[in-house]
Every structure is written in C-alpha cells, then in structure tokens.
Amino acid sequence: SQQGEEDPQALSIQEGENATMNCSYKTSINNLQWYRQNSGRGLVHLILIRSNEREKHSGRLRVTLDTSKKSSSLLITASRAADTASYFCATAMDSNYQLIWGAGTKLIIKP
Amino acid sequence: GAGVSQSPRYKVAKRGQDVALRCDPISGHVSLFWYQQALGQGPEFxxxxxxxxxxxxxxxxSDxxxxxxxxxxxxxxxxxxxxxxxxxxxLCASSLDSVRGGYTFGSGTRLTVV
Structure with a gap:
C-alpha cells in the first residue's frame, strides 16, 4: 500500500515557468525523498530532506517539509523541456529502511 | 560499475513460466532493495x-x-x-546506508506475462 499522495496527478506548463508539486503522507517519518522517473527509465534520486529540516535547495530544486501537516512540496524553477518526467515522493519511517511511495505527478514542460 | 545494472531490460514470459531477474548493484553498497512498479503507480517494496x-x-x-x-x-x-x-x-536499488538513503535505482526489468 502507498502512503504518499502527490498532487496534482498531472501538470502541464510552459518552459521557463515554475512547477510545484505536493506530497502528503500519513505516518511519522525519518526523512522524505523526491525522485524523478523519465518514461521507461529508472528512478533518479533528486533530494532528501530530514524530519528536522524545513527547507532544502539543490540547483533549481527547492523542497519544503511541514511535519505538522505531514506534507512536502517540490518546486522546480525555470523549467526546461528536459524536466518532463514523473516525480515521486517517498518516505522513510523512523528507524526503517523501507521507502513508501506515492503514485507520482506527471510533469509535462511544453517548449 | 558506475550504476545499478539490471538484466534483462525486457522479458516476455508465457503464463506458468519461471523467470529470473538479475540486479548488479554499485560495488560496495551494502543495502539492496527490490521494488515492483505497476503502470502509472509508485514502486511497492x-x-x-x-x-x-x-x-x-x-x-x-506470494511464495x-x-x-x-x-x-x-x-x-x-x-x-x-x-x-x-x-x-x-x-526495480532494484542499492545504497551505502539503508536508513539515511537515497537510493540508486537500476533502469528496471519490464516483465510482461502473456
């Protein structure tokens, strides 16, 4: 069973615009991770944020975490056509190695 | 190797046939995971x-x-x-540290049973 829910399920924006995806989860966590998956390819780890962190940046990516609301957001700034992919959040619960995944957000960047 | 390697990339099996899927993790990675991903869904452990x-x-x-x-x-x-x-x-993934994450995934094996 999946813990996370991504919102929206699909997002289509123009190149250069910012894209925001949200993730909600149900139980307490050790960390939350975001991954990208291009069509027919494996998952690529983007960023990990720990439960005691509120915000993290990596290049054009910005992730926030609100443990009181059990939610996270991924912001991609100045989107590019190459950002077209599905984006998944995955949570690792306390002292647990298993990742629990959402169903993903499908992002399409129109040139 | 530089990444996690999985083979075969695609496998078509007749119902009732046995299959074997291989994962070659990053050298030195202690933790290894297998996940199943249905179409349009996130991976399941x-x-x-x-x-x-x-x-x-x-x-x-199942057994x-x-x-x-x-x-x-x-x-x-x-x-x-x-x-x-x-x-x-x-999907196969490997990691140096299972708790701290993140994981490096292979490209996966797409299994189709006909």
Missing part, C-alpha cells in the same frame, strides 16, 4: 538485503517470489509459475 542477509521479505506477494544475494553483491529475483498479475516493472 518487495524485499531488502543487507549484504547477503535477506532482512525483510514482507513485500513479496512464488524468491530473492537471493548469496555473496552480498549480485541479486536475483525469481518468479515461479508466472501469472498475468505479475506483469510490472521490477
């Missing part, structure tokens, strides 16, 4: 190894599924008497 020890196999859907990692490096996921509902992408 199958099993976890720390070196050669299978510490968790709670996600394996037709079997995984091993005998020397703590290459792992094989075997599915016996395949059924149509086994059709999915099977």
């Amino acid at each position: 199958l099993t976890y190894f720390q070196n050669e020890a299978q510490l968790d196999k709670s996600g394996l859907p 037709r599924f079997f995984a091993e990692r005998p020397e703590g490096s290459v792992s094989t996921l075997k599915i016996q008497r395949t059924q149509q509902e086994d059709s999915a992408v099977y």
